[in-house]
Amino acid sequence: MSRRFRRLPLALLPLVLVAALSGCGSDDGSSSDSGSQALDAVSISGDFGSEPTVDWKGKMTADTIENTTITEGDGATVEDGDTVTTNIWIGNGFTQKKAFSTYDAKQPQDLTIDDQKVSPVFVDAIKGATIGSRIAVTAPADKAFGASGNTQLGIGNKDSVLIIIDLMSEPTPPLDAPKGASKPSPAWAPKLVQKDGAVTSLDFSKAPEPDGKLHSAALIQGTGAVVKKGQTITVNYLGQVYGGKKPFDESYSKGDPVSFGIGSGQVIPGWDKTLVGAKIGSRMILAIPPADGYGKAGQPSAGIKGTDTLYFVVDILGAS
Structure with missing residues (x-):
């Protein structure tokens, strides 16, 4: 990441x-x-x-x-x-x-x-x-x-x-892609734009304005083990601010998923709060308000203002 x-x-x-x-x-x-x-x-x-x-x-x-x-x-x-x-x-x-x-x-x-x-x-x-x-x-x-x-x-x-x-x-090899049953997209979520099975951006044209709350939902409900606090998870992800025309970061196009600790303060709070408890194989959609992202300072180097709500799609491919 x-x-x-x-x-x-x-x-x-x-x-x-x-x-x-x-x-x-x-x-x-x-x-x-x-x-x-x-x-x-x-x-x-x-x-x-x-x-x-x-x-x-x-x-x-x-x-x-x-x-x-x-x-x-x-x-x-x-x-x-x-x-x-x-x-x-x-x-x-x-x-x-x-x-x-x-x-x-x-x-x-x-x-x-x-x-x-x-x-x-x-x-x-x-x-x-x-x-x-x-x-x-x-x-x-x-x-x-x-x-x-x-x-x-x-x-x-x-x-x-x-x-x-x-x-x-010996860690279990990560999945190549999400694995599980598809679930309806929640009303607050943007539409995923995909090409050849990889997520390329988020479409906010029909998504409501953010309500300031932290949201998460499984678009694909994985069938693997539950992610626990302190584990290292392997994911593909894409992040885009509400109304943004393109992602501010993503891993799908880079060829390799990324791994990092979860539930231990190594990533923004919104990730720690929503990905712990999700199942391996899941594709998660997240809406993260500033308080659970980068706060009032935002992240200028990524073009993220202190008022921006962050939306992520995260494929959980493995955990160890």
Whole structure:
């Protein structure tokens, strides 16, 4: 989803993680399940699937990348090209402080095991492991994240890093399109303009003026699971202000759906309030007043005034 729909500062969390994962780390000198000596500097406790407790005994020194399986799962083996849902904890071995955790935002991350998309330090740790495993990675920052370290995480290139990865599950592949029974369009909704099955714009010629209330309805009632607060959902969407002649943003023409956390403040309130509780496979139509959108300030970069009501069509294709 376009960053203009995200709210700060929580909006930065996925961007920080992506920046960390897209570093140019190297696997030179790495080893696997070797019983890392660097781990002698910490004590790691806590149950798989919950945020680990890390007690530092002193500064961590790491000369190479080392992977250690703390808990071995009994699920499927992760192979090249697989996508796996993970929780990730990152600590700075020099400052002995947590730098990042997906547990803070209750936002697991789906990673595709492909070193063109994900830093090799993560690929090497995850590939060949089994779902249900907790893996610890110790590494010098320059080998984990590249020559500059990772300034967004507060990790210098001379620091050491501790990365703890919980392999949660293999996510269900998202749908290609909405799936379910068609429902009548509500009286407040504009008409959808479509081409080759994709929504291209909204037609307000017969739609009543906004009433200042938040509205949502399913145009296609999905048959999948209910979307829950804190999940990551995958959607196609289009947004247009009331009376607008064209969308201010959309994903249909870009070829790939987008994923983001829902119910956790990462998107405008109107999305959090209406998409939690909807079913996977649904096509939702939303009318969002300024109070549940961008407020009185609007979003000038998108051409949205503080008085504009936003209308969205959202295809919910998956959730993890």
